[in-house]
Amino acid sequence: MLHLRLIAPVEKTDKVVHLIEQTVGTAHLIVLRDAARDPAGDVVLCDVARESGDELIGGLKGLGLEETGSIAVEDIGLSLSRRAEEAEKEAPGDGADAVLWEQLADETHEESTLSVTYVAFIILATMIAACGVVLDNAILIVGAMAVGPEFGPLAGICTALVQRMPRLALRSLTALLVGFAAAMLVTVGFTYFMDAVGLFSKVQLEAVRPNTNFIYRPDAFSFVVAVLAGIAGTLSLTSSKSGALVGVAISVTTVPAAANAAVAFSYDEYRQAWGSSEQLLLNLLGIVLAGTLTLLSQKWLWARQRERAARTKGYQTPGT
Known part of the structure; x- marks a missing residue:
């Protein structure tokens, strides 16, 4: 209720x-x-x-x-x-399937606003991921995924496309692009600093890295996982089951890919930088595509459900 x-x-x-x-x-x-x-x-x-x-x-x-x-x-x-x-x-219908579009728009508006806090979180997440890729530490990678706030702007883009809200789309896209650009730029500087104090090295980056080399080796599964995560994340927002967002955050490699690209660029390792960038773009595309289609499906299914209820129970929508 x-x-x-x-x-x-x-x-x-x-x-x-x-x-x-x-x-x-x-x-x-x-x-x-x-x-x-x-x-x-x-x-x-x-x-x-x-x-x-x-x-x-x-x-x-x-x-x-x-x-x-x-x-x-x-x-x-x-x-x-x-x-x-x-x-x-x-x-009519089931409350778990109902979407409060005004609430969704309001939540995504807040989460997709380019603020100091948002930029700080995405920078910190990318720096943590940078430590993870250099040390080949999967725990740090998972932690960075959980800290990253990038799903907010991605959800904002999906909502804006379905609800035809150009201002929300522009705000979300700006937050996403500026956030990742700032995070990668700061991580490049962070990499130079860590290298200067002897904590990062090119040898570590070029090592086999069995736990994290998937970040710069995108394949079909990268896109599939991003699509599945986009569906799960969207459903968690529309059904108020926010706990599922944590699982979504640690299932896609957006922040780790950005971090690996920044570290690789710092060491002129352009093969890894390109592979990581491709991984990042695949994940972003998969989430936006899946999230938009999920919202469209929910909108269509709910409309059909209400029409069916109107025929069987004589239900009338407000104002009719």
Whole structure:
């Protein structure tokens, strides 16, 4: 269940209440007259099944509530209510399959913003991966994958393509390109420093490296794994199962590939640098392709599910 806290101008409150009452899957409707001060208006509280959340939010935006009032949405961890159980049964579909597009856009907007924190994380992850490739240490490689924040911008690009949001696409692409460019540039300098103090050497980079040589040797499996990771990552975002993102992060070699390319470039080892760059591009392409197709599939399947529910239960979407 989702909890909605709305601030509605007095003249729109009745329309908001009517919309909620006509939406299948809502419960616990509360109206507090003149309770809001900034912006001024009435406060409307209600709970809604996740399956009906996207349509209700869309209906509220259709009333212009985000412009003249406020729409706040929270996930309810626990709701002990028979009425809530009935509301979830009345709502069409399954909550685990429902996508809250506004929430997804908001999350990817935050995760794909080019900020000091984002750049710091991707630089640190790439430097950790650089230590991993030189030492042929798989644990450091896995750690670098987990630290890397690059899935946020990748998810932002996928969401922007499906929802046709050019600003989000540009913001996500900028964060991705600038982040990796900064990380690789700093890692080149880091490599020179580590070499100067005797901790890195070209001999280590050119060694057999059985644990990490796959990073600069892309093959078909590189793309396949990236596609599978893109699907899993997208599903984890849309279903609020964020724990799966950790598994996604450590299954693709974006950050390690960038690190290996930077270290190899520092030592004029252009064969490894090119192979690592190819690995990086394959992973990025696979994730974006898979993520976009997954979102399109979810959108289509959910629309079909709602249409089927409308025929069998007489369900009407908000505003109809």
